[in-house]
Amino acid sequence: MGDEKDSQDDSVFTQLSEAVATNPDDPSARFNLGLFLWDRTGEESKQKAAEHFVIAAKLNxxxxxxxRYLGHYYSKVSIDTQRALKCYQRALALSPQDSESGESLCDLLDKEGKESLEVAVCREASGKSPRAFWAFRRLGFLQVHQKKWPEAVQSLQQAIRGYPTSADLWEALGLAYQRLSMFTAAIKSYGRAIELEESRVFSLVESGYVFLMLGSHRKVILTHM
Structure with missing residues (x-):
């Protein structure tokens, strides 16, 4: 079985290499060969892949x-954080909806403790595209962390359009509503988080607390049954 796969891989590699040899200035041929090499194990393959990505980026x-893949190469293989940041930034400038580049860029900034830059990146992407859901999600969580509740509500609501089954987002939205004293909305959001994941202890406890504040003792008992 392994031999058969190796034979198929060799055949694909030959075809992709021939495409590059025939059209050396075709960026998609370069990218496709780079992608094939990237998926192979070993640092040498990744290095060769990066060479094709560089040429593809220059041609187009x-x-x-x-x-994006150059960003991956510099962040995971050759470990050049500054170059990785630049590549991810370029990818995002071209495609704000690119969640892979966005998350990778923000993870790097987070590691370096550059929260304000992380916020700026998310704001820029979300400002360019209402479908940059990854940016709204990341921004929403950061705003919750910073206790910027009204902004968090807006960001999280938009993020939920892209990730409607994310219990994390619904729970964060519930907390933001709760802090703004919008208790009915908080209970609904916590309830949705619990529907998606029954083990949401925070949502269970906080929704019970909100019911208690509103004087709905019967609902508190039902919530915790």
Whole structure:
């Protein structure tokens, strides 16, 4: 079985290499060969892949995909954080909806403790595209962390459009509503989080607390049964 797969891989590699040899200035041929090499194990393959991504990016500077994979190469293989940041930033500038580049860029900034830059990146992407749901999600969580409740509500509501089954988002939205004393909305959001994941202890406890504040003792008992 392994031999058969190796044979198929060799055949695909030959085809992709021939495509590059025939059209060396075709960015998509370069990118496809790079992608094939990237998926192979070993640092040498990743290095060769990166060489093709560099050429693809030069031939077509509008291709976000090449910059995303270069970002991956510099962040995970050759460990050059500054170059990785630049590549991810370029990918996002071209495609604000690119959640892979966005999350990777923000993870790098988070590791370096650059929260304000992380917020700026998310604001820029979400400002460019209402479908940059990853940016709204990340921004919403950061705003909850910073206790910026009205802004958090807006960001989390938009994020939920892209990730409607994320219990984390519903729970964070419940907390933001609760802090703004919007208790009915908080209970609904916590309730949705619990529907999605029954083991949501925080949502269970906080929704019980909200019911208690509102004087709904019977509902408190039902919630905790």
């Amino acid at each position: 500077p509008q291709d976000a995909n090449a910059f």
